[in-house]
Amino acid sequence: MSDLFLLTEAQMRRIEPYFPLSHGVARVDDRRVISGIVFVIRNGLRWRDAPREYGPHKTIYNRFVRWSRLGVFNKIFAELARKAGKPSRLMIDATHLKAHRTAASLLKKGLFSRRIGRTKGGLNSKLHAVCDGRGRPVIMLLSEGQMSDYKGAALIIDALPPAKKLLADRGYDADWFRQALDERGITPCIPSRSNRKKPIQHDRRLYRQRHKIENMFGRLKDWRRIHTRYDRCAHTFFSAICIAAAVIFWL
Incomplete structure (x- = not known):
C-alpha cells in the first residue's frame, strides 16, 4: 500500500x-x-x-x-477541535457545495431534509464554518444552498467558543449579530454595509487575516467528494466533510 x-x-x-x-x-x-x-x-x-x-x-x-x-465522524472532528484549546481569534464564513445529479433531490420522505436547495447556480448545499486564527475549523454546519449567512450565524452563535475577536465579511454586518458577540465578550471585526447610515469602524489590518478561512474552504474542496456532493443523505455528506476536516487540520 x-x-x-x-x-x-x-x-x-x-x-x-x-x-x-x-x-x-x-x-x-x-x-x-x-x-x-x-x-x-x-x-x-x-x-x-x-x-x-x-x-x-x-x-x-x-x-x-x-x-x-x-455520528462517529462528527464526534471525532468535534473532539479533536475541542482538545486544541480555546482560540483567541475566530473567523466565520460560508461556501456553496455543488450537488451532483445523483444527489440532487429537493424532496425526501422522512423526518430529515437532504440539505439541498435551489440557487442561481443550481442545486447545492451550503457549508457554514467557524475557524480559529490559524484557519482550522472548529464549528461546521450544513444547510440548504439558499440559506443566508444571517440564518447560518444564528444557528452557530450559541456554540461559539470563548474568544477575544471574530472576523467576518460585511455579509454578517447585522446589529443583532454584533450585540450577540458583545454579550459573549467577543469583539467583532466586520466591515459595515454600504447602506449603513453610520458606518462602524473595524481593524483593517486585522481584517486582512480573514483570507485564512477562505484558504480553509479551498483545502476542503480539494477533496473531490466534498467539492461535489454525491451523497443523497445529509448525514453521510456531512460525515465526509468532518472526515476531511479532521484529516487535513487536526491529525
Missing part, C-alpha cells in the same frame, strides 16, 4: 477512543477500513472503485454509512 493513503499508528491512537465498541465478532481492521474511506472521499471515487488493498468495497461503504448514522 505504498502508493495509497494509510493512517499512521499515532493518528489511529488519537481517534480510536471515539469508535463504537465491537460486539460479538471482531471488526475488520479499523486502520485499513478508515484509510479506505479517506481515500475514496479525497479522490472522489465510487465506493466500488476503492483499491482492493483496502478490502471489499462493501465493507468500506457499510462502515462509512453505519458510523455516519451514529
